[in-house]
Amino acid sequence: MRVIEFHKYGSADELKIVERPRPVPGPGEVLIRIHASAVNSGDWRVRKADPFLVRLFFGLRRPRAAARVLGSVLSGVVAETGTDVHRFQPGDRVFGMSDLAMGCHAEYICLPENAPITTGLESLSHAEAASIPFGLHTAHHFLTPLSLQQGNRLLVLGASGAVGSAAVQLGKSLGCAVTAVTSTANIELVQSLGADQVLDYTRRSLADLKQSFDVIFASVDHYPVSSLRPLLKPGGQLVLVSAGIKDMLLAPLRSLIWKCQIHTGVAAVSQELMTQFRGLIETGSFKPVLEKSYPMHAVAEAHRHAERGHKKGNIALCLVD
Numbered sequence: 001m002r003v004i005e006f007h008k009y010g011s012a013d014e015l016k017i018v019e020r021p022r023p024v025p026g027p028g029e030v031l032i033r034i035h036a037s038a039v040n041s042g043d044w045r046v047r048k049a050d051p052f053l054v055r056l057f058f059g060l061r062r063p064r065a066a067a068r069v070l071g072s073v074l075s076g077v078v079a080e081t082g083t084d085v086h087r088f089q090p091g092d093r094v095f096g097m098s099d100l101a102m103g104c105h106a107e108y109i110c111l112p113e114n115a116p117i118t119t120g121l122e123s124l125s126h127a128e129a130a131s132i133p134f135g136l137h138t139a140h141h142f143l144t145p146l147s148l149q150q151g152n153r154l155l156v157l158g159a160s161g162a163v164g165s166a167a168v169q170l171g172k173s174l175g176c177a178v179t180a181v182t183s184t185a186n187i188e189l190v191q192s193l194g195a196d197q198v199l200d201y202t203r204r205s206l207a208d209l210k211q212s213f214d215v216i217f218a219s220v221d222h223y224p225v226s227s228l229r230p231l232l233k234p235g236g237q238l239v240l241v242s243a244g245i246k247d248m249l250l251a252p253l254r255s256l257i258w259k260c261q262i263h264t265g266v267a268a269v270s271q272e273l274m275t276q277f278r279g280l281i282e283t284g285s286f287k288p289v290l291e292k293s294y295p296m297h298a299v300a301e302a303h304r305h306a307e308r309g310h311k312k313g314n315i316a317l318c319l320v321d
Contacts, residue, residue: 005068032117036318039294095132118277131314181206189289216231247264290315
């Protein structure tokens with residue numbers, strides 16, 4: 001099978017397509033023929049070792065052998081099952097995540113039957129299905145515990161990205177009045193997702209928002225945390241999806257001093273969540289946002305696109321010619 005590997009941290013040019021043996025599913029595992037994956041911020045950050053903390057998980061000097069294939073999301077078809085597999089059978093269409101195990105930028109992957117995967121939707125292309133898990137599970141992880149109520153004011157920074165576009169849709173489904181911050185080119189997109197108000201950051205600053213918010217959801221790290229505090233209601237909640245180590249460590253102290261709640265951390269994912277997300281798609285409560293699909297040989301270009309930080313929703317990586 002073909003896989004996309006990188007052997008040292010660095011630019012997108014480090015990504016190479018190589019031949020590797022196709023894996024064989026063991027007991028309780030399924031072999032998935034991956035039709036599409038996606039390139040997300042987690043992929044290029046691991047490739048660059050940015051932040052440095054990445055090296056503690058994936059290899060200090062260079063990526064460990066098990067971490068050389070990026071990609072945490074997939075849509076594909078079950079090709080084979082190991083013994084004692086009961087939820088899936090060959091031919092089943094599936095989508096979901098490998099999570100921190102990565103490995104989805106390959107033509108095949110073996111995952112445990114209880115991994116965060118579920119049966120796929122025939123109404124979506126594989127590229128569309130692969131664009132669901134990363135952004136939706138991240139937004140869901142941070143927003144659903146906040147006990148949002150009808151009429152709460154939600155400010156979404158980075159509203160046109162994979163996570164931000166999912167946060168806009170989830171916020172609306174939970175009854176919030178959503179203000180989205182994005183660029184001129186993406187105003188129409190975030191309005192189509194349900195945003196009640198849009199601030200174009202290329203023309204206006206956050207200081208132009210003459211209101212305060214119950215929740216600020218920062219899916220990007222372009223704004224100093226201190227600049228967000230004046231926009232938060234007393235006792236409000238600040239979600240820092242892309243928080244660095246400094247902001248993570250300072251979150252408890254800032255929460256105490258600023259009299260608010262600051263949420264950071266890593267988004268957890270499960271098989272039950274993927275099944276729930278399938279239901280959101282089926283009922284029309286959520287729609288995947290896919291800007292562009294790249295063929296496997298253009299993976300470096302896809303990484304450069306994602307790294308520039310201006311993609312609309314998701315970009316897919318198609319692994320079937």
